[in-house]
Amino acid sequence: MNWTVLVAFCIIDDLLKTLGHKDDPQSKTPASVVLTLWILAALAFAGKHKHALIYAKEQGLFSYIPSPSRFSRRLHSLAHWIPLLLSLSKTLWEQLSSVEHYILDTLPLPVCENIRAPRCRLAPARVYRGYIPSKRSYFHGLKLHLVCTDNQWISEVLLTPGATADVEGLYRLPLDLPQGSELYVDRGYTDYQAEDDLAMAEGIRLRAIRKGNSKRYHPPGQFIATVGRKIIESVGAALTELFPKRIHATTLQGFVLKVWGFIFAHNFRRLASIL
Numbered sequence: 001m002n003w004t005v006l007v008a009f010c011i012i013d014d015l016l017k018t019l020g021h022k023d024d025p026q027s028k029t030p031a032s033v034v035l036t037l038w039i040l041a042a043l044a045f046a047g048k049h050k051h052a053l054i055y056a057k058e059q060g061l062f063s064y065i066p067s068p069s070r071f072s073r074r075l076h077s078l079a080h081w082i083p084l085l086l087s088l089s090k091t092l093w094e095q096l097s098s099v100e101h102y103i104l105d106t107l108p109l110p111v112c113e114n115i116r117a118p119r120c121r122l123a124p125a126r127v128y129r130g131y132i133p134s135k136r137s138y139f140h141g142l143k144l145h146l147v148c149t150d151n152q153w154i155s156e157v158l159l160t161p162g163a164t165a166d167v168e169g170l171y172r173l174p175l176d177l178p179q180g181s182e183l184y185v186d187r188g189y190t191d192y193q194a195e196d197d198l199a200m201a202e203g204i205r206l207r208a209i210r211k212g213n214s215k216r217y218h219p220p221g222q223f224i225a226t227v228g229r230k231i232i233e234s235v236g237a238a239l240t241e242l243f244p245k246r247i248h249a250t251t252l253q254g255f256v257l258k259v260w261g262f263i264f265a266h267n268f269r270r271l272a273s274i275l
Contacts, residue, residue, distance in 0.1 A: 001044055004272040005061065008264070009036040011271070015088045021081060027074075028064045031081075034074045037065075039268060042261035046244035049075075075257060082260050083157075087176070089267060090155040096274060099149045101182040101207075104173070104189065105232040106166050107239070108132050109159075109247070111141035111255060122252050123161075130162025133188075144259065145169035147183075148235045150228070153270055154263050159256055167191050179203040184228040192216070238266055 013032035023030050040061075041052035050068045057065040066074065093099075108130060111122045117129065117140035130139050143164055147156035158173050166188030175198070177183065182205045183198075190208055198204040207225040210216060242262045249255035 002059075002061075004043060004265075004269050005036060005040050007272045007275055008039045008268040009033070011089065011092070011268070012036060012039075012085065015085050016081070018088060019081065019084055029062075029066050029071075029074065031074070031078055033062050034066075034071065034078060035082075035085075037062075037071065038075055038257075038261050039264050042242060042258070042265035043269065046242070047247060047258040047261060048244075072254075076253065079253070079257060082257075082264075086155075086157065086264070086267075089271075090153070093149075093153045093155075093267075093271065096271075097149075097151055097153070099151065099153075099178075101150050101184060101228055102147055102155065102177055103150070103184045103229055103232045103235075104145070104147050104170065105186065105229070105236070106169060106188070107144040107146060107236055108139045108162065109142040109144050109255075109259060110139040111247075111249075111252075114138060114140060116140075122249065122255060125161070127161040127163045130164075142256070142259075143169075145173060146232070146235065147173060147175070147177075148232060150231055151270075152231060152235050152238065154235065154267055157260070157263055159259065167194070170194055175202065175204065177202070177204055181205070182207055182228075184225055184232075185209070186229065235266075238269075239263070242266065 009032060012035050016032055021031060037052050037056055041047055041049045045051040049071060053065055053068060053071060056062060112120045120140060123141060128140055130143055132139060139162060141162050143160050143162050145158040146154055148154045156173055158169050170189050180203050184207045186209050195206040198206055207228060209225045239262055242265055247255060247258050249258055
């Protein structure tokens with residue numbers, strides 16, 4: 001675990017310098033240390049920041065460890081850098097490991113039990129009420145749209161309210177993929193117009209699992225799409241392994257930050273395994 005933390009600190013420090021970030025001269029804790037502690041919490045303590053801070057202080061990982069309240073304020077102030085770090089780290093991963101194709105899928109993130117949905121303070125609107133077709137059940141929370149590579153690296157992320165349709169994630173994701181890439185999706189992303197536009201404008205081929213009565217149903221293509229999408233199950237299982245039974249947060253922004261922490265913890269664990 002400490003090796004993953006060291007890899008995360010070194011890479012984040014370099015990426016922040018690349019982005020032009022400069023710490024306040026009066027700050028005792030650099031931004032790279034704050035983000036590394038955030039990843040440590042997601043990696044080993046189910047997202048519990050206080051436990052990660054205690055562990056880092058006991059192990060002497062860094063010269064100065066902030067208090068939990070100060071750490072929370074610093075982390076929220078750095079939130080706008082996090083998507084940029086994911087984009088830059090994706091470039092690093094593609095240089096270290098060959099990528100053949102990409103997979104897009106969604107993962108439900110409940111913020112509370114269904115019975116508590118009417119009085120949920122974290123996400124009070126009905127737009128957060130989502131449905132999981134595979135389980136034939138409802139959930140109240142967010143929907144995590146993931147684009148990952150065939151070697152389990154999460155390259156793009158989008159968080160939407162639970163009621164958002166899967167196909168809308170296809171429209172809203174940047175899909176910054178190499179020319180000629182193949183993107184594997186399931187039935188929820190069926191949209192012929194989007195499929196044609198991606199092929200014409202970006203050169204991205206959408207391989208979708210289609211219904212039997214689909215106009216573009218092709219049996220050999222269905223087999224390739226089904227096999228190609230199986231890797232997303234491994235990514236989902238790896239993320240779920242890091243999740244606690246219930247992600248605790250007092251605000252929706254805090255909940256989102258913890259989800260981002262689990263994503264970075266997964267990615268840096270993948271990086272540490274090949275370095």
